[in-house]
Structures are given as C-alpha cells and as structure tokens.
Amino acid sequence: MxxxxxxxxxxxxxxxxxxxxxxxxxxxxxxxxxxxxxxxxxxxxxxxxxxxxxxxxxxxxxxxxxxxxxxxxxxxxxxxxxxxxxxxxxxxxxxxxxxTGQRRDFDVPLDFRLARGFRLAVLEHLPEISYGHTESYAQVAAAAGSPKAVRAVGTACALNPLPVVVPCHRVVRSDGSYGQYAGGEEAKRTLLTMEAA
Incomplete structure (x- = not known):
C-alpha cells in the first residue's frame, strides 16, 4: 500500500x-x-x-x-x-x-507592443480626447502628424488592442455618425451616451 x-x-x-x-x-x-x-x-x-x-x-x-x-x-x-x-x-x-461614472480616465501601465508606427501615434493621442468629447478621424490624423491619413486613423482605431481604456470610441466621422467599432455600434453608442450624461 x-x-x-x-x-x-x-x-x-x-x-x-x-x-x-x-x-x-x-x-x-x-x-x-x-x-x-x-x-x-x-x-x-x-x-x-x-x-x-x-x-x-x-x-x-x-x-x-x-x-x-x-x-x-x-x-x-x-x-x-x-x-x-x-x-x-x-x-x-x-x-x-x-x-459607474466615478472615473473619467485610466491610470494603469499599458503595453503597446501590439501597435507600431502611425497606429501607435494614433493610440498615444486618443487619451488626450477628453471624457465626454469626440474628435473626427480627420482631427485625429492631424494630431497624430499625418493630416491626410484619415483612413489609416480608422484602421488604427479598428485595430486598437486596448479599446475603452484607450478611448477609440471617442473618434467619430466628420458628420458626427459613429463609424465602425470593434465592440459594435451599440457598444460605441453606450460608451458615448454614458460619457455625455
């Protein structure tokens, strides 16, 4: 035994x-x-x-x-x-x-290894868009240093490895419509509505 x-x-x-x-x-x-x-x-x-x-x-x-x-x-x-x-x-x-509406921005270490080049420049700019505000893809392209790279901004937002924390949901089309979002249009609407309240 x-x-x-x-x-x-x-x-x-x-x-x-x-x-x-x-x-x-x-x-x-x-x-x-x-x-x-x-x-x-x-x-x-x-x-x-x-x-x-x-x-x-x-x-x-x-x-x-x-x-x-x-x-x-x-x-x-x-x-x-x-x-x-x-x-x-x-x-x-x-x-x-x-x-729950008690925090407007995030203060945690981020590992951006999944983004490079212009995509990384876009992601680094996104936290500068204030809670409750939005910027157009064109505005983000200009802020990231390439004013003509509007479509590339869309791609950077679509491939954002850190949505919500790095707020790509605050980027909208020039006409104010939502545009694409990894979490779907309803998730983007929920986030923007919550921040606007």
Whole structure:
C-alpha cells in the first residue's frame, strides 16, 4: 500500500479555485507566466483583459471571440498564458469605476507592443480626447502628424488592442455618425451616451 502526503486538506486540493490559485502562484514564482488574463462583465458585454509584466496589453469584446484572442496572444507574445484575475485587479477596479461614472480616465501601465508606427501615434493621442468629447478621424490624423491619413486613423482605431481604456470610441466621422467599432455600434453608442450624461 502506498502512502500519499497531501500538504493541504484534500478538499482544498480538489477545489478548482484553490488549484488555479496555486498554479498561478507557482507559474509566477518560476517566471513562467508571461500573459495573465481574466474576463469582466460590463455594460458593453464581457471584456477579456490581458496583461504582461509591462502592463495591460489587450482588451477584447466578446464578439471578437475571446478564445481566438487568446490564441493570437499566444502566437504574438507568448504561449505562457494563464487565467490570473488578481494580476488585473487595478484595471478591473478602474473599469468598474469608469462604468459607474466615478472615473473619467485610466491610470494603469499599458503595453503597446501590439501597435507600431502611425497606429501607435494614433493610440498615444486618443487619451488626450477628453471624457465626454469626440474628435473626427480627420482631427485625429492631424494630431497624430499625418493630416491626410484619415483612413489609416480608422484602421488604427479598428485595430486598437486596448479599446475603452484607450478611448477609440471617442473618434467619430466628420458628420458626427459613429463609424465602425470593434465592440459594435451599440457598444460605441453606450460608451458615448454614458460619457455625455
């Protein structure tokens, strides 16, 4: 007969939350966790949040297929991805505050490695658009240093890896219509209406 040693009560070992917490702690201790993620229910649907050691690297809407987003992150950043909600506590708290009207901008480290060149220049400008205000694609193109690159601004906003936190929803067409949005037109309308209140 073989003896088994359980360092914690067997009931705790079988608890998925306890097991997951131990996995996360072990992965962090061994330097094996490159991307931590969690999901968050919000007024614009479920958001996938992912962070590296540098900061928040991805925010994705449910309609973008969270599993596909995680696979893309594994290919683009590292396959060492683990659901580790506590690593995203700060951004989760700030998003909760934002959606309840207690926060107007975000103060969390951002990892922009998924954007380069002009797209990055656009993303760096977006937080300068004040809460409750909008800018046209043409205005953003000029602010990013390429006044004729209006379509490129649209592409940069569509491919924004950090929507909501980096507020591409505040960019609209010159006629005031919403334009495209990764979370869908209804999500963009919800965000702009909330900020206008």
């Amino acid at each position: 073989t003896d088994f040693f359980f360092p914690v009560p067997i009931e705790a070992e079988l608890d998925p939350a306890v097991h997951r917490a131990r996995l996360v702690a072990e992965a962090e201790r061994e330097g094996l966790l490159d991307v931590a993620y969690r999901t968050l229910d919000t007024p614009v649907g479920s958001l996938l949040l992912a962070a590296t050691g540098r900061g928040l690297v991805k925010v994705a809407f449910d309609r973008q297929d969270h599993d596909a987003v995680l696979l893309a992150l594994a290919a683009e950043i590292s396959p060492r991805i683990l659901r580790a909600p506590s690593r995203l506590d700060a951004v989760t708290r700030q998003l909760d505050e934002y959606f």
